[in-house]
Amino acid sequence: MFLKVDRKKFILQSHLAPDAVGNKAYLQTPCVTPWRTIIVSDKGTDILASKIILNLNEPSKIDDPSWIRPMKYIGIWWSYT
Numbered sequence: 001m002f003l004k005v006d007r008k009k010f011i012l013q014s015h016l017a018p019d020a021v022g023n024k025a026y027l028q029t030p031c032v033t034p035w036r037t038i039i040v041s042d043k044g045t046d047i048l049a050s051k052i053i054l055n056l057n058e059p060s061k062i063d064d065p066s067w068i069r070p071m072k073y074i075g076i077w078w079s080y081t
Contacts, residue, residue, distance in 0.1 A: 001036060012038065 004013040014036070016024040035056045041047050062068075 003038070 001014055001016055004015060005011075006013070018024050035053075037052055037056065039047050039050050039052060041050075
């Protein structure tokens, strides 16, 4: 996706980028696409502090996530069978 900016009218217009054949998407209806957000700020720290993407997530389906621990995986991802 890319944005076209009209600086005189302060309008942003989004356009999906096509693939090599010119198709913009391959979808089966009904379809739901993820949120896309734009965060604009004069300071990078304000962008890092933004909670907008966190707030757009749907609530967790896991009742008690206390058992989940962050970990590192070092290896070949396709051996995950």
